[in-house]
Amino acid sequence: MFFSSLLQANALKPRIAELRPRLYRLAYAWCHDACLADDLAQEALIKGLKSAHQLKDAALLEAWLFSILNNCWRDHFRRQHPRADIEEIMELPADGPTPEQRHADNDLALRVRRAVAALPLGQRQVVTLVDLEELSYSAAAQALGIPVGTVMSRLSRARVALRDLLHESPAALHVLPTKTRSGQ
């Protein structure tokens, strides 16, 4: 029993390491800060490698690793904003606009990232897990430790908000955001 789980854990390690770019991308889509995303991805990767033996079902690897990333992210937030309601936090891109970014300011990709950054965190996490990582609703629920019904309602609200930001009033995204806002 011990040996078989050890064998499985060892077999998982390369697969976990391979998920590094996706951990980074997801963390970036949550925080829009390259340095922080890199730290979070690294932290989640190391925790994942250390506790690989705790994963019961290898098919759930992605949701499991994303849940570790979520925990790292929450720990980070608790350190930064001890009193804020984490679900409602809106963190805007911390990377100041570089000359390249300013030049590409009307680039659609940047506008989309701004719109995502403007979503409350709870919605941002759900929509990135479902649309970006293509997780099923139940896997997303597992990764975030929330009920499937909450995944569905947040997703629905996130999509309406993104539509309003991207399709209806694209000009609104050109307004440069202030650094961090809290609450809705």
Next chain:
Amino acid sequence: MSTQQITEEELNAFVDGQLSTADRARVLEAINRDSALQRRVAEFQQTKALLRHAYEQPPQARESCSAKTLRLGQAWQALAATLLLSLGLGAGWFSHSLRTNTAHTLKGVVIQVSEADPAKWEMALINARNVRRAYGDQPMEVEIVAYGPGLNMLRNDSPVSAGLEDAQRDGVKLLACGNTMRMTNTAREDLNWLVDVVPAGIVEIMQKQNEGYAYVRP
């Protein structure tokens, strides 16, 4: 009337392929009968495509911020070194692609048509033809990308059919969004024969922007 039976969450689950076969059939039937639902589904699809492409190449962390990460145990340093190396390569490639993108000369114009408003369709066609004419024989690609409710512009029964032909004669490309066609059960034959189909309208627009096209939304 069937709209009432479809919840907001079912519509999302439809787009995400999260419905059972029976529910999927029921929702699909309602969507086929209701143009407002079709519009919403097309919007969800676009948002999904946009999101994926927005994070396809996220900016990579610079070497300068990796210092914070060095609280790793010894056993992991070899692994981290490998990862940083691959990150470094990624960052080099990314900054290279940024340079080529920002130093561009204007290659063309991509015009977005996503609304069901014939006045905007006219405007798009006039803009497109004016650009083409202003540049005459000089290379300046002009394309109109229609998606969502804007797809109707390119249908056989479009009120601007004559304008489409004029624009095409002036060298304007007319492109229809394949995603919108699929979601609205639109066949190639339903569209003006001058039209070309691209897999996803929004993606086409983003790619052209990346290649150095100006983006215009009338």
